[in-house]
Amino acid sequence: MKTIIKNVMLPGDTSLVNVLIENKRISKITKENICATVGDDIIEGNGNLLISGFYNAHGHSAMTALRGYADDLPLRRWLFEKIFPAEDKLTRRVVYNASMLAISEMLSSGTVSFSDMYFFMDETARAVIESGIKANLCRGYTSDEDTDMSTDIRFAESKRLVSDYNMYDDGRIVAEMCVHAEYTNAERPVRTIAEYAKENGLGIQLHASETESEHNECIERRGKTPIAWFESLGILDSPVTAAHCVWVTPEDMKIMAEKGVSVAHCPISNLKLGSGVLPFSDIADAGINIALGTDGASSNNRLDMIRELQTAAILHKGISRDPVKVPAKQIYEVATLGGATAQRRFDCGKIAEGMRADIVILDVHSIHNIPLYDSYSMIAYSASSSDVLMTMVDGKILYRNGEFKTIDIEKIKAEAESTLKGFFYR
Numbered sequence: 306m307k308t309i310i311k312n313v314m315l316p317g318d319t320s321l322v323n324v325l326i327e328n329k330r331i332s333k334i335t336k337e338n339i340c341a342t343v344g345d346d347i348i349e350g351n352g353n354l355l356i357s358g359f360y361n362a363h364g365h366s367a368m369t370a371l372r373g374y375a376d377d378l379p380l381r382r383w384l385f386e387k388i389f390p391a392e393d394k395l396t397r398r399v400v401y402n403a404s405m406l407a408i409s410e411m412l413s414s415g416t417v418s419f420s421d422m423y424f425f426m427d428e429t430a431r432a433v434i435e436s437g438i439k440a441n442l443c444r445g446y447t448s449d450e451d452t453d454m455s456t457d458i459r460f461a462e463s464k465r466l467v468s469d470y471n472m473y474d475d476g477r478i479v480a481e482m483c484v485h486a487e488y489t490n491a492e493r494p495v496r497t498i499a500e501y502a503k504e505n506g507l508g509i510q511l512h513a514s515e516t517e518s519e520h521n522e523c524i525e526r527r528g529k530t531p532i533a534w535f536e537s538l539g540i541l542d543s544p545v546t547a548a549h550c551v552w553v554t555p556e557d558m559k560i561m562a563e564k565g566v567s568v569a570h571c572p573i574s575n576l577k578l579g580s581g582v583l584p585f586s587d588i589a590d591a592g593i594n595i596a597l598g599t600d601g602a603s604s605n606n607r608l609d610m611i612r613e614l615q616t617a618a619i620l621h622k623g624i625s626r627d628p629v630k631v632p633a634k635q636i637y638e639v640a641t642l643g644g645a646t647a648q649r650r651f652d653c654g655k656i657a658e659g660m661r662a663d664i665v666i667l668d669v670h671s672i673h674n675i676p677l678y679d680s681y682s683m684i685a686y687s688a689s690s691s692d693v694l695m696t697m698v699d700g701k702i703l704y705r706n707g708e709f710k711t712i713d714i715e716k717i718k719a720e721a722e723s724t725l726k727g728f729f730y731r
């Protein structure tokens with residue numbers, strides 16, 4: 306069966322085209338008519354904008370359970386006094402319901418794939434499998450000097466996630482390793498993670514230089530920056546997605562470029578937690594791949610990539626006092642191709658023949674999008690997640706005109722409200 310999407314615009318072009326989707330991929334983009342046969346799915350695009358779906362490169366989806374639970378606190382107090390103790394109470398049921406809620410929010414706002422670091426990841430994997438979204442999943446990893454890797458449950462769960470889910474459904478799920486951060490880990494276990502990832506060709510997700518104090522305390526403790534510490538332990542010998550990187554030094558950037566590290570830029574989380582602002586242009590100029598992430602719903606509090614990319618687009622202009630910085634097309638590419646690259650999904654993140662059909666259609670007829678001069682400008686400055694008319698992953702429609710095709714949204718909302726509300730106060 307084929308899917309034909311008729312009369313849509315593509316980013317950067319106002320002429321209308323038709324798009325043919327077969328075997329999970331975009332097989333043809335043409336101004337000519339595409340002949341349909343019986344059973345084909347034909348979608349009338351009504352002159353709307355067809356773009357690549359978004360790749361959310363950093364987050365903790367089950368943290369929707371903690372949305373609004375601990376706001377307006379400094380990061381260390383937020384993390385050590387509120388989040389970590391609350392997370393000790395987590396159950397499988399909470400993680401599944403919160404993951405489903407997160408996936409629903411992401412699909413309805415145009416996200417086709419997300420990177421995730423958390424606990425009970427087989428429950429998040431179950432939500433990914435059921436919903437049809439893509440994900441790069443890793444088990445949040447923390448350790449200390451006494452951690453014995455031969456008996457460590459967190460390391461065992463990390464390995465099990467890989468053996469159970471890596472490359473599930475033609476790579477829809479990619480399992481990766483994790484080092485939560487420098488300040489939550491010890492040297493020996495991190496070395497073992499590095500070796501395991503390298504031996505098994507796995508990517509690694511981590512947090513790095515999120516706050517100034519984290520960055521400086523690492524230098525005091527280890528005599529080097531978090532990035533240099535990760536490098537010294539072999540972590541950067543595998544493909545790494547490093548979240549935040551707000552306080553990285555020019556020397557760190559050199560290492561990151563050399564090692565092919567991707568940065569997951571999380572502007573709203575960094576702003577809300579008062580962590581600072583990513584040196585976006587320096588990182589881009591160093592030749593480092595930049596992706597975009599929402600981070601968890603406890604530090605954002607939305608998982609809305611349109612809101613995220615719009616924040617990034619204006620933030621860097623304001624902070625540099627230069628309106629030319631981070632133009633609309635660049636931030637669109639960061640949120641799409643940059644994320645797909647970080648997730649090592651090299652046939653994703655771009656609307657072109659042969660690429661995976663991870664597609665979003667945006668409503669150009671919304672009041673706030675009229676008139677349309679430049680579709681990149683619409684995405685970066687005027688669009689809203691309410692403009693998402695359709696989200697397709699690997700050629701399969703998962704969300705269209707407010708309806709979820711794989712998720713019983715009323716059930717998910719009711720379950721989430723009954724299990725999550727007040728859970729951490731009990």
Ligand SMILES: [Zn+2]
Pocket residue numbers: 363364365512548600601
């Ligand atoms: Zn995070």
